Amino acid sequence: MKRTFRLSFYVICLLIGAFVVSWLIFMPNGQERGAWRAETGGVVLELTPLKATMFSETAHSCHTVIAFPAHMKLVEMLEGATVGMNGAQLELAIDGTLNTQRFDRLDALPENCTAPDPASASARDVFDAAWTAMDEHYAFFDLHGVDWAARRALAPAPDARMDDAQLEDMLLAMTAGLDDGHVHFGSDTRGYRSPAERPGWIPEGSNLNRDMLRQIAIANAGATITKSQTAPIFYGLREDGIGYIMLREMDVDVPIGGRSMDAMATAFANVLADLDAAKALIIDIRYNPGGSDTVSFGLAGHFIEAPLPVFTKTTRIGTTQTAPFTAILEPQGDAPDPRPVILMTSKLTGSAAEILTLAMREIPQVTTLGEPTSGGLSDVMGFTLPNGWGLGLSNQTYLTMNGDLFEKIGVPPDVPVPFETAPFLDGKDPVLNAAIAEASKYLQ
Template structure:
């Protein structure tokens, strides 16, 4: 009986502590209410017990998710924080370089509500068209007349099976060679992005096979950094090799991506500190987190370096530029020559990594231009519950160069061909090793 009583006392104490912490960390009076992203596309409502996120266009407002309004718990579990700066609510999400500002609105629009699987094809099309029309930043770069795509709208009253509607929406997005334009349903996925001309047109050959060709060419085992997508080795002749498969890692609860990956990469830095040169391979890296990209790059500088600016489409204009600064991990960086390998399969956060590394004096890029899809993804839930992703931000190097749709050009161009790669031979990697050896 005494044991049960003690158990209930402990449970009661835990519950009481949680309630107290909730009172401490719930949104305060100034934070509560409805907030719209300053450039549109999203609405957050904050109450004392629950917070909700909605994706919004001029013709739709769909509930995406609800989460407890315990701000410290959300920060601990998801790495997201909200703070009030004057009249602006700043949402910071782990993985993104800059926060998203929200402005207060009087109330949640009455049109906002849950997704409806029975939404009409016209409602779904109109929401997709409006989201792209109001937020997509690169129609001109891809030569797409978006207004003309309205002709693909299903006729009023017409009904379409889900598969047929998915085809219509996919056709509407076609021509935007942008891996961040994405349409998703439970039964299918589509992106209008095009594969490189050299990439084998077969379902049996993929990025994993390309990476294996690099391993086979090296001819020695690579060491995997635990909880990351990083593999490395130090060759007998003193050349270091690092393959970064993705800008991603398994982040412990309560931790943040940039310091976590920077600490994990210390293993690589220690192993390669005496290397005469380092080859870093992100040719087949599709991206992931900008924070991971910066955390890795932080090991190659001993001073802060401004590496890029980014703006967000705001109606017919752009927001003021945000400057992203690369901060050093410590005062003992890797300063030996670095050859960074890129290809047209180098995308998203791997391109941000390429920009950051390219701003450092010891780095030379080699290979093909990157894929040209640098923007963060602005996500929408369509009225029927399907998902849409689009590019709404413009990244530029510090000299103002824009690489969206064209890719970041290498310092040393090298054409990639499929035939040797399919045989497990990697000519570009051999050329990079030769360059590292001064041959």
């Protein structure tokens, strides 16, 4: 018994020692330690030997977004985030985003960068922080016809007291008119998202939510449906030789230490292999709210044989924009899939699913069909408000390689097919029927 206890003690000590040694190896190095501000503003990062802390910053306030142990190898393996030096700048790469974020060194962490304190935060503090974050970083006031400077007049009195419901109403009034699915605020238990999340063709009170619409599509697909083991992909082969693929969201199970693009490339390769007998493919993302851009690229890369520029994006920085970042779609798999693809979209196609649409429409064998997408392409820039609530906003401008802007209006389809509510209430899917008819042209 004593020998067993002694052996267990030694093993535990060895494990602790190994962890301490690994921490010393993988903690931020001397160059990386310190306080950093994103070159586009809005984000402050502090790296110490023991802890990494990210803050959201405006001219009004600076509050913690997330803090985590500074064992950077564990952070890389579990969260897919890495930091490193690029000249005099710190570079942050996060799995799920296509480009890195660069930071400039600060002499010290700003004194107002602290954890939010809901007990002491006034309604005026919350308003000022939210208004300032939008004023400094939101990219599309003109597009939505909103005079943001005039919204400053909605600020409550400095001594005004509000409960959560009143705070929500205040922020609703402040953001009214921004029909942008990436503008949102609130806590884990309450909050608001833009009306762009619910298109006008879905009647209030009806059961035509995303889940019901997905069920209707699957019921009308004319195929026995299989679910991917590692991704929210549902697929089957019709008797006429058309493969049907529905992507519920742009997500995938990522193994520890892996990357989402690679994981989706593998998952989708398995789907394509199972549909090897198909002569044409329908990919249905009509009810896909988004997810990770890298997941979208892991899928789209299966249809190209060489790197392909698919869009550019810039980030608002003060009154101007950063230099354009060109997104390059890289080939995936052993060989490109040559089959024709019908990509179905609707007003419920959002965010990273719109990024998939932008990428796929650059590929000659792809035809898009349905309705324009929701028109919210920017990544979401997040802020922590003084009361602990979160605020999300759009700060990036995506353009096609031809320079077209589809923010707000959505990415238009090659073959427009309008959504009419009545057939869907009866369990029918005429838009899918139109996609099947389009795909059938390639079966001759």
